Amino acid sequence: MSKQASKTYKRKQPESTSPLENPRSLRRRHHSITMSSPALNPVPEGLPLHPQNTDMSQMLVGQLSNPLIVNAIVPILSAALTPLINQTIQSAVHSAIAPLSTKVAQQEQQIAVLQSTNAELVERVADLENHSDVEELEQYGRRTSLRFHNVAVPSDSNSDNVIVDLVNKKLGVKITHDDINRSHPVGKPNQSGRRQLICRFRNWKLKNEIFMKKKHLKTDPDRIFITEDLTRYLVRRSPTTCTLSGLTMDESS
Numbered sequence: 001m002s003k004q005a006s007k008t009y010k011r012k013q014p015e016s017t018s019p020l021e022n023p024r025s026l027r028r029r030h031h032s033i034t035m036s037s038p039a040l041n042p043v044p045e046g047l048p049l050h051p052q053n054t055d056m057s058q059m060l061v062g063q064l065s066n067p068l069i070v071n072a073i074v075p076i077l078s079a080a081l082t083p084l085i086n087q088t089i090q091s092a093v094h095s096a097i098a099p100l101s102t103k104v105a106q107q108e109q110q111i112a113v114l115q116s117t118n119a120e121l122v123e124r125v126a127d128l129e130n131h132s133d134v135e136e137l138e139q140y141g142r143r144t145s146l147r148f149h150n151v152a153v154p155s156d157s158n159s160d161n162v163i164v165d166l167v168n169k170k171l172g173v174k175i176t177h178d179d180i181n182r183s184h185p186v187g188k189p190n191q192s193g194r195r196q197l198i199c200r201f202r203n204w205k206l207k208n209e210i211f212m213k214k215k216h217l218k219t220d221p222d223r224i225f226i227t228e229d230l231t232r233y234l235v236r237r238s239p240t241t242c243t244l245s246g247l248t249m250d251e252s253s
Contacts, residue, residue, distance in 0.1 A: 131233070138231050144207045145229035147186070148197040150222060159183040163199045170220065171213040179206055194222075198229055 063069055153162055160180050167173050183199035201207040214226040 135231050135233050139234065142229040142231070144181070144202075144204050145198060145200045146207055146211055147227045147229050148199065148224065149227065150190070150192070150194045150224050151197050152193065152222070153185055153195045153197065159185060159197050159199075163197060166224070167210055170224070171210060171216055173210050173213055175201075175206070175210075178202070 064073075148163065148166065151162060151166065153159060160177050160183050163180060163183050164175055164177060167175050179202045181200040181202060183197055186196045186198050189195045201210070211226060211228065217224050217226065
């Protein structure tokens, strides 16, 4: 036999596929061939390249469908997630309520201030109403009185005589001592030695007639003038009276 024939004779023969070969070896060989040759084992698009992963997922789904496993997992998940969920909810609620709480607190403060102010105003109105009633009564008692300012009153003179003489001569109204209920000086003399006299006449009609004649005193050289006998409150509202007479508020009461 030649050398070429010997080489041909020694060529490696393909592995036997005899039925007597071990079945496990056949499966390994088949798996190796199919995995190394994608063309021989095409994988549909969208499916995992490793079938064992799909098998694992299916196994997990099957296990999670088991009521015993679900009943065991749920309490664990609940204990772990409940605090986180509660914290998230509380944070969201606090974020939503915080601006409203601030606004409510500001409004409550404003309401408290308004209530306090309203209480003070109510009390003040009540005081003014009471004071007004007293003022009206007091002024009503002075309805027949007049004040004569800048009048020269001798220390030994009777004020009734001064009033009768002044009204008769300067105002042209005829009166007697019987028309005067009472008269007296008020306050201290001014720098010119003149004083203010207050006189209560017999009735309102006579008092009003004399008061209407006060225009005759506009050109009086002694600068005598007449005002109504007002309460201190009314004098404050019309301070011209005290300014003209040179008297203080206390002297005008």
